[in-house]
Amino acid sequence: MKTTIPVAVAFVAGVVLVVSFFFDEGTWVGGISQEFKIWMTIVGGFTILLGAVSITRVNWSAVQRKKEGWPYKLLTLISIFVMAIPSVLPNTWSPLFGRDVGSIYDWLFTYLDSPMMATMFATLAFYIASAAYRAFRARTAESTVLLVTATVVMLWRVPMGEAFLNMFPGDIPNWLNTYVMNGANLAVQRGIIIGAALGAASMSLRIILGIERTYMGKG
Amino acid sequence: MSGIEIFEIWIMAFVTLALFSFLYKDNPLYKIAEHVFAGLSAGYYFGLIWDTVIVTQLWQPMIGGKWELIIPGILGLLMFARFWPKYSWVSRVSLAFYMGTASGIFLTSQLHGLVLKQMQATMLPLVNGDGFGAAALAIIVVIGVISTLAYFYFSKEHTGALGVTAKVGIWFIMISFGAHFGYTVMGRVSLLIGRVQFLASDWIGSFSQIF
Numbered sequence: 001m002k003t004t005i006p007v008a009v010a011f012v013a014g015v016v017l018v019v020s021f022f023f024d025e026g027t028w029v030g031g032i033s034q035e036f037k038i039w040m041t042i043v044g045g046f047t048i049l050l051g052a053v054s055i056t057r058v059n060w061s062a063v064q065r066k067k068e069g070w071p072y073k074l075l076t077l078i079s080i081f082v083m084a085i086p087s088v089l090p091n092t093w094s095p096l097f098g099r100d101v102g103s104i105y106d107w108l109f110t111y112l113d114s115p116m117m118a119t120m121f122a123t124l125a126f127y128i129a130s131a132a133y134r135a136f137r138a139r140t141a142e143s144t145v146l147l148v149t150a151t152v153v154m155l156w157r158v159p160m161g162e163a164f165l166n167m168f169p170g171d172i173p174n175w176l177n178t179y180v181m182n183g184a185n186l187a188v189q190r191g192i193i194i195g196a197a198l199g200a201a202s203m204s205l206r207i208i209l210g211i212e213r214t215y216m217g218k219g
Numbered sequence: 220m221s222g223i224e225i226f227e228i229w230i231m232a233f234v235t236l237a238l239f240s241f242l243y244k245d246n247p248l249y250k251i252a253e254h255v256f257a258g259l260s261a262g263y264y265f266g267l268i269w270d271t272v273i274v275t276q277l278w279q280p281m282i283g284g285k286w287e288l289i290i291p292g293i294l295g296l297l298m299f300a301r302f303w304p305k306y307s308w309v310s311r312v313s314l315a316f317y318m319g320t321a322s323g324i325f326l327t328s329q330l331h332g333l334v335l336k337q338m339q340a341t342m343l344p345l346v347n348g349d350g351f352g353a354a355a356l357a358i359i360v361v362i363g364v365i366s367t368l369a370y371f372y373f374s375k376e377h378t379g380a381l382g383v384t385a386k387v388g389i390w391f392i393m394i395s396f397g398a399h400f401g402y403t404v405m406g407r408v409s410l411l412i413g414r415v416q417f418l419a420s421d422w423i424g425s426f427s428q429i430f
Contacts (some may be wrong), residue, residue: 002252002311005311005312006312006314007315010322012317013315014326017308017320017323017327019321037324037394038320039273039290039320040316043294043317044272044317045271046278046294046295046298047298049265049268049269049273049295050301052261052262052264052265053259053430072253075251075254075255075258076255076257076258079255079258079261079262080261082258082259083258083263083265083266084269088269098270099267104325105263109259111230113256113260114229115234115254115265116255117260118413119234119235119238119239120238121410122406122407123239124407125404125408125410129390129404130266142390142393145347146394146397148397149397149398150398150400151296153405154400154401154404154405157405158405178356179359180394181399183360184357184359184395185319185399187360187367187391188367188391188392188396190337190360190364191226191366191391192371194333194338194364195327195367197334197337197367198329198330198334200325201325201330203268204323204326204329206267207318208319208326215314216314
């Protein structure tokens, strides 16, 4: 029962969505499919809430047991509550509640979360530079191709670099755009997309038929 | 510049510098900013999903008379059964519904919307009035797509014709990865420039208002 019911549910839900592809939205099959898509969004929403609750539980447990670094975990907990609780309260009670402009949620996102996110990604610029040093050593012909392409594209994306490339004959920026970005790069992206899509389709079929069950976990 | 605005700029500058301090070495200031960031992000998604999904797509339509939505509501709540080991298997039903529906959407959308469309866009007529350049580009794309797929085909050993094609595929892949790496570096650097500009103009600029 612990496995059969979930497999049956996945089969029915999957088959309904596959069959509905061959019907118009106005038909009853199309209607059920639309309803299932809404249900999927709702169930998916609960998974995000589950994640937030799970983070809270893990951190709360660490704070209670006074594990190493517990004051930081307490800070995480306070941050979750300060952000989440005012956002779920109705803004009819106070303009500070809800998610509108002027709310606590909006203020924390604009002046704390957003700059921190940008800084986190900006920090990666330094680490990507050290990664580039290791990756870009021209040991083989293939790695030399990667090195040359990356260097030229980086130069091309800044005005000074583009001006430098224009000093050479042959309109390098235009050649780069046509044959590298819209030629080789496009072809590889297309190949990867086709391969990944075929993989995703076969994995979907395995899930619908109940062959793939790893998403259920153990037990 | 009002006092509130200066306070906001200083808050942003504090978290920016705290996170950048990791570039020197791990330190308590960075840890504080890191944990606050993790907490705020979790809280952000909680608030977002609560409003856009639970309230807008579940609660409001349900009290408006769409009572069948109680089914996904119950399925969603069953997810929380994971916290009780004895009943954790119940959450599989919700997960199975999600996975089954997503698989049903993926099976058709991936094949119809991606595989066929990408293949259609690859196989273009060579003589189409756009000249030699367009024809050469179309040939490059066809060779690139086939050789890339050959490289990622691992069900047969890469020897003979398949090996040669896969080798060509590596060259194409290296060009593409190089281009992507270049783009990623430039994207990260532009974010860095944005943060440094904020510190140099907004934050340093606020000094004159205070001192």
